[in-house]
Amino acid sequence: MKIGIAGLGTVGGGVAKALxxxxxLLGLRASTPLEVVAVCxxxxxxxxxxxxxxxxxxxxxxxxxxxxxxxxxxxxxxxxAPMLVEAALNAGKHVVTANKAMMxxxxxxxxxxxxxxxxxxxxxxxxxxxxxxxxxxxESLMVYGISAVRGILxxxxxxxLTQMEATGRSFEDVLKDAQALGYAEADPxxxxxxxxxxxxxxxxxxxxxxxxxxxxxxAVQGIRNITPEDISFAREFGYRIKLLGxxxxxxxxxxxxxxxxxxxxxxxxxxxxxVLNGVVVNANEAxxxxxxxxxxxxxxxANAVIADIVDIARGNTGSVFGLPADxxxxxxxxxTGSASSAYYLRFQVLxxxxxxxxxxxxxxxxxxxxxxxxxxxxxxxxxxxxxxxTHETKASDVAGALDTISxxxxxxxxxxxxxxxxx
Amino acid sequence: MKIGIAGLGTVGGGVAKALxxxxxLLGLRASTPLEVVAVCxxxxxxxxxxxxxxxxxxxxxxxxxxxxxxxxxxxxxxxxAPMLVEAALNAGKHVVTANKAMMxxxxxxxxxxxxxxxxxxxxxxxxxxxxxxxxxxxESLMVYGISAVRGILxxxxxxxLTQMEATGRSFEDVLKDAQALGYAEADPxxxxxxxxxxxxxxxxxxxxxxxxxxxxxxAVQGIRNITPEDISFAREFGYRIKLLGxxxxxxxxxxxxxxxxxxxxxxxxxxxxxVLNGVVVNANEAxxxxxxxxxxxxxxxANAVIADIVDIARGNTGSVFGLPADxxxxxxxxxTGSASSAYYLRFQVLxxxxxxxxxxxxxxxxxxxxxxxxxxxxxxxxxxxxxxxTHETKASDVAGALDTISxxxxxxxxxxxxxxxxx
Numbered sequence: 001m002k003i004g005i006a007g008l009g010t011v012g013g014g015v016a017k018a019l020x021x022x023x024x025l026l027g028l029r030a031s032t033p034l035e036v037v038a039v040c041x042x043x044x045x046x047x048x049x050x051x052x053x054x055x056x057x058x059x060x061x062x063x064x065x066x067x068x069x070x071x072x073x074x075x076x077x078x079x080x081a082p083m084l085v086e087a088a089l090n091a092g093k094h095v096v097t098a099n100k101a102m103m104x105x106x107x108x109x110x111x112x113x114x115x116x117x118x119x120x121x122x123x124x125x126x127x128x129x130x131x132x133x134x135x136x137x138x139e140s141l142m143v144y145g146i147s148a149v150r151g152i153l154x155x156x157x158x159x160x161l162t163q164m165e166a167t168g169r170s171f172e173d174v175l176k177d178a179q180a181l182g183y184a185e186a187d188p189x190x191x192x193x194x195x196x197x198x199x200x201x202x203x204x205x206x207x208x209x210x211x212x213x214x215x216x217x218x219a220v221q222g223i224r225n226i227t228p229e230d231i232s233f234a235r236e237f238g239y240r241i242k243l244l245g246x247x248x249x250x251x252x253x254x255x256x257x258x259x260x261x262x263x264x265x266x267x268x269x270x271x272x273x274x275v276l277n278g279v280v281v282n283a284n285e286a287x288x289x290x291x292x293x294x295x296x297x298x299x300x301x302a303n304a305v306i307a308d309i310v311d312i313a314r315g316n317t318g319s320v321f322g323l324p325a326d327x328x329x330x331x332x333x334x335x336t337g338s339a340s341s342a343y344y345l346r347f348q349v350l351x352x353x354x355x356x357x358x359x360x361x362x363x364x365x366x367x368x369x370x371x372x373x374x375x376x377x378x379x380x381x382x383x384x385x386x387x388x389x390t391h392e393t394k395a396s397d398v399a400g401a402l403d404t405i406s407x408x409x410x411x412x413x414x415x416x417x418x419x420x421x422x423x
Numbered sequence: 424m425k426i427g428i429a430g431l432g433t434v435g436g437g438v439a440k441a442l443x444x445x446x447x448l449l450g451l452r453a454s455t456p457l458e459v460v461a462v463c464x465x466x467x468x469x470x471x472x473x474x475x476x477x478x479x480x481x482x483x484x485x486x487x488x489x490x491x492x493x494x495x496x497x498x499x500x501x502x503x504a505p506m507l508v509e510a511a512l513n514a515g516k517h518v519v520t521a522n523k524a525m526m527x528x529x530x531x532x533x534x535x536x537x538x539x540x541x542x543x544x545x546x547x548x549x550x551x552x553x554x555x556x557x558x559x560x561x562e563s564l565m566v567y568g569i570s571a572v573r574g575i576l577x578x579x580x581x582x583x584l585t586q587m588e589a590t591g592r593s594f595e596d597v598l599k600d601a602q603a604l605g606y607a608e609a610d611p612x613x614x615x616x617x618x619x620x621x622x623x624x625x626x627x628x629x630x631x632x633x634x635x636x637x638x639x640x641x642a643v644q645g646i647r648n649i650t651p652e653d654i655s656f657a658r659e660f661g662y663r664i665k666l667l668g669x670x671x672x673x674x675x676x677x678x679x680x681x682x683x684x685x686x687x688x689x690x691x692x693x694x695x696x697x698v699l700n701g702v703v704v705n706a707n708e709a710x711x712x713x714x715x716x717x718x719x720x721x722x723x724x725a726n727a728v729i730a731d732i733v734d735i736a737r738g739n740t741g742s743v744f745g746l747p748a749d750x751x752x753x754x755x756x757x758x759t760g761s762a763s764s765a766y767y768l769r770f771q772v773l774x775x776x777x778x779x780x781x782x783x784x785x786x787x788x789x790x791x792x793x794x795x796x797x798x799x800x801x802x803x804x805x806x807x808x809x810x811x812x813t814h815e816t817k818a819s820d821v822a823g824a825l826d827t828i829s830x831x832x833x834x835x836x837x838x839x840x841x842x843x844x845x846x
Contacts, residue, residue, distance in 0.1 A: 018566055024634070027566065028746050124563070130709045132555075132563035138556035139734055140547070142452065143726040210448070268715060271694065285722035286553045299708035303566040312560055316739035323451050359527055381542060386691040 001030065004038035004067030004093075006059060006084055007074040008046040011098060011125070012039070014302030015071060015266075016050060026306065030313035036249030038065045063087035064145040069312060069316065071093040071305060072122035077101035082110070089113050089121065094317070095316060096308040098301055100199035108212035108328060111320035120317035122308035125201040128277040130300030131293040132307070137207035137281065138322040145207040145282040148248040150421065152201040154277035155295045156184045156191040157223050157243040161260075162274050165240065171224060180375035181353050193222035194243065194258040201354060205256055205331070206248060208281070210323045214256075215335035221259040230346060230416060231333055232385045233374060234262055237344070242268045253334035261421035262344050268292070337396025341419040342371065345398070347386045347405065348413040356386065357408045368393050385413055389420065424453060424736040427461035427490030427516075429482060429507055430497040430739035431469040434548070435462075437725030439473060449729065450494040451783060453736035459722065461488045485512035492517040492735060494728060500524035505533070510676075512536050512544065518739070519731040521548035521724055524627060529625065531635035531751060534743035543740035545731035547789070550623045551576055551700040553723030554716040555730070560630035569631040571671040572591040573844065577616040577759055578698035579607045579720045580646050580666040584683075585697050588654050594647060597783075608696060613826040616645040616836065617666065617681040624668030628679055628754070631670060631704070633746045640756035653769060653839060656797060656810045660767070663693045667844060671682065676757035684844035685767050726819040760819025764842040768821070768826065771811045771836040778833045779809065789824035791816050806835055812843065 002248045003019070005012050019026065019034055038063040041047050043127035047055045056062045058078055062070065070088040072095060074081045081102045085095050095114065097103065103110070103123050108178040112123035115230035123305045124134045128151065137146070139402045152358040153156050156178060163174045174190065178184035190196045200216040223243050247256045268290040272278035277295030281287050292302040313328050321328055356375075363370065390398065402415045426442070428435050439459055442449065450456045461477035464470050464486040470478045479485045482503055485493065493511040495518060495787035503524050508518050518537065520526065526533070526546050537698045539692045540628045541653065551574065560569070575581050579601060586597045600617065601607035620642040629636040646666050657664050662685040671678045684694040691713040695701035698717025717723040744751055772778045779798075797810045801834050814820065825838045 016619070022566060022568065025568075025746070028750050029742070031741065031747070057703075082588070130564075130706070131712060132559050135563055136555050136559070140558055140730045141553070143445060143449065143729045143733075144722060145445065145448075212629070220450070254727075266694070268691070268694065271689070271691065283726070284647075286726035287717035287723055289554060291713070293708035293712040297710075299567060300710055304708070304711035306566045307563045310566075311739075314741040316562075316737070316741070318454065318737040318739070319452070323448070324454070327451050359541065 001032050001034050001308065001309070001350060002037040002066055002068045003071060004040065004065055004069070005036060005071045005073065006040040006062055007072065008039055008041040008043070008050060009073060009183040010298045010311055011301045012073045012304065014298035018306055025140050026310055030310045032307060033314050034313065038062055038067050038074065049376050056086055059084040063091050067093060067237060069096065069309060070097055070218060071309070075099055077105045080108050086113060089117050089119055090199045092117060092118040092119060094312045096122045096305055096312070098305060100126040100196070100203060104199040104202040104213050104215045106347040107206065107321070108325060111327040112305055114320055114327050120312045121320045122312060123203065124308050125301045125304035125347060126230045127203050129293065129295040129297065131277055131279065131291045131295065132305045133291055134205065134207060134214060136206065136291065141281050141283045141286065141289060142190045142322060144286045146281060146283050148282040149204045149279065150269065151204065151245045151279035151285050152203070152242050152272045152277055153197045153245045153295065154191055154243060154267060155277060156188065157197070158194065158272060159183050159241065159275045161223060161226065161241055164226070164228055168228050170228060171226060194220040194290070197243060197245045197258045201256060201258060204245070205247040205254065206321050206328065208327060209249060209254055211254065212328045214331035214333065217331055218256040218258060220400050223260050223415065226260050230418065231387060233346065234344070236374065237389060239263060239420065240265055241418065242272070246421065250334050250338065252338045253332040255334040255339050259419065261419050263421050308395050332363060337394065338397045339391055341395065341421070342392050344396050344404070344418040344420060345388045345390065346416040349384050349386055350383055350412060351384045352410055358408060358410065359386065359405055362404045363401050366397045368398055368401050375410055424455050424457050424732070425460040425489055425491045427459060427485050427488055427733065428459060428465040428493070428494045428496065429485055430495065431462055431464040431466070431473060431707060432496065432720045433494045434724045434728065437721035438728050439465050440731055441725050447662045449733055450817060453733040455596065455736050456652050472549055479718065480574055482507040483510065486514050489551060492519065492732060495520040495522055498522055500528045502823060505529050508533055509536060512540050515540060515542060517543040517735045519545045519728055519735070520573050521546070523549035523619070524530060525624040525628060525637045527622040527636050530629065530744070531748060533814045537743055541588060543735045544743045545735060546626065546728035547731050548724045550626050551702060552716065552718040552720065553726045554700060554702065554714045554718065556627065556702050556714055557630060559714065560627065564704050564706045564709065564712060565745060566646055567709045569704060569706050571705040572627045572631045573692065574624070574631070574668045574700065574702035575665050575692060575700055576629065576668045576718065577614055577620045577698060579611065579664060580607050580620070581695060581697035582698045583615065584666065585761060587649070587651055591651050593651060593814065594649060601617060615647055617643040619670045620666060620681045624670055624681060625733065626678055627668070628670040628677065629744050632672060632677055634677065634754040635751045637754035637756065640754055641679040641681060646683050648839060649683050652808060653841065654768065657767070659797065660812060661688050662686060662843065663688055664841065665692060665695070669844065673757050673760045673761065676755040678757040678762050680762065682842065684842050685792060686844050732766065760822060762818045763815055764818065764844070765815050766813045767812065767841040767843060768811045768825070769839040772807050773833045774807045774811055775807060775833055781831060781833065782809065782828055788825050789820045791821055791824050
């Protein structure tokens, strides 16, 4: 199996290194030798670091090379990455990619092309690093159908939330540390804004429910607004705050959300610490399954890329998303706000008579009923936090109530609303 | 793909039912219709419950039928099960089995036969029910090699230990309840004696380390001697007692053990509750991975069987244990007692002067040093429990010390020794 690698960053280097170090055993597993015949990068210095018979600065040349399989590690939703993947498939080559943005946006089209050409298109490394969640959804957990997938899919966010909890420090402070440690990018928006999780979730949704990846129907909320106070209240109620990607089958359609959620302490997802990733799959009669491992980094990601290469070499070249691309349905999205859950609500209010009655009144008008409440910080004249856990309620009702409440002169900051995910 | 099912018990029924209920989607996933063309059982009443074109009471007839793939659910290390598997492979049929005893004992030979015949032999259902641990070890986690696998692989034992902890009741009492609830067999020995875990461990060891399954080199200890007192001491030290199957690469060879172990509270394995199974895989540079799910029962097991069928139908028919059978090495077992660990030790002693000095003296002679100690129950004249946690020590040294100590007239019961697995 002749391999060409495009994009010679950390992961590309890791793939080449691991194929070198473990090539003999991997070749036995693959039933054929695995050989890197070409590398491709625009950066001459990077190319110089690689020992390969052919070095290209142009993806077209790589796509026209003698490689049987192209590893796409360029990244990016549009541009060079999908151009290379299309060119490679059209040239009759298999493709392995770690590119979640491209697969979330163009996955259905690329899958159809791959299947039309009778070639494999694999993307284990695009979701949750080394955890074999793509393969498990595609090949193992699908027999009885799947009702829900919930995952901690972004190590940066989980690291920040874990550190905020451990130290009591603010989001901004912890983010700066994470950047200094290399756990967060200089521009952290794709991570902390939830976009990266949304890419991964769209792929899991496709695999779990047999639909085309549909990034646009993912409701996305990041972790910027989570305060140390929220985390401390969560602990009081017996919960931890995690940024989850959630995909659920509901009667109204498929509900896909990325949002901070209260996860019950002591459950598997709540115990996913630091930069780790974790995924819960509700597989109907087969029961729930939980997977945990390193979600990023050179070796976990290279492991996923190489596992895909070995699989393809061994002839495991079935449908890209488990079902033939022609049979993937268009995703029928649940309307925004149709999700039902208990919610954590936090209001920052002036400590004046009647403010609680005012809030409670608006909630009641929207049929939001309260299970428990904590009020804290009552020093005369100071701002007060009122925190409530609701009974199960429609998201749109809670949002409606909060909209009205936030207009009150006594409410001095936008209310915070976090679903209780494992109640 | 024409399927023949042998052994029409709970799982066989589940497989037929699920293929009926979900056949259309599964056929799309398999790229070919999946059709049960034959069933086989010695029991005419069971055969009568199935709707299949051909019904056999004889495995030879099934092996000679027009089925392309035989599902072996007869069970048993020897006898009909391996006879059927051999006959089916020799007749050019693929085989899917849930038979851990057969695969642990005859796996290497059957794998060689399957590969010689160019047919698949799959056994996902033999280990940890619905958890795709066989596939993950074979196809996903192997790139950087594996240094250790630790698993809770027997739901009956985990249920009993969880219940003993929750209720403070004795092993015998909880076992009776488990039998009444159907969580334990009338003859529970295979479960509580550790034999079932040993079968599964031998298979995981083979997949993880590229060796032939070697059941005879698994050191096996069950949970009969665990007392509520041990469980309560464990909690005091911040641990929980779990029956683990452990396979580790050591300098002295591969160390395979089934034994009750102290697992640090709050870690993933410690939190595996009730009848669930959980497996930790240490995959070197790719990091540790954790898998949790239902390890037994109709639907989780049928899920694993059908996932194997779909995989084979799709053409994923590589080596049975990941490496070609000819390349599987004979397992080089670490000598008994060569394992190194911290240990929990419990001594039941008479409350007489000098007994602690006596025990401490023997431990010192065997170079066993103590990290912490609890002594409890000191009512004059009563038996006393002395509990210690050692520093890391060779198992054979601890065993040597315990052997001497147990001969003392002041020691009134065999000492208990449990390794601290996640210290």
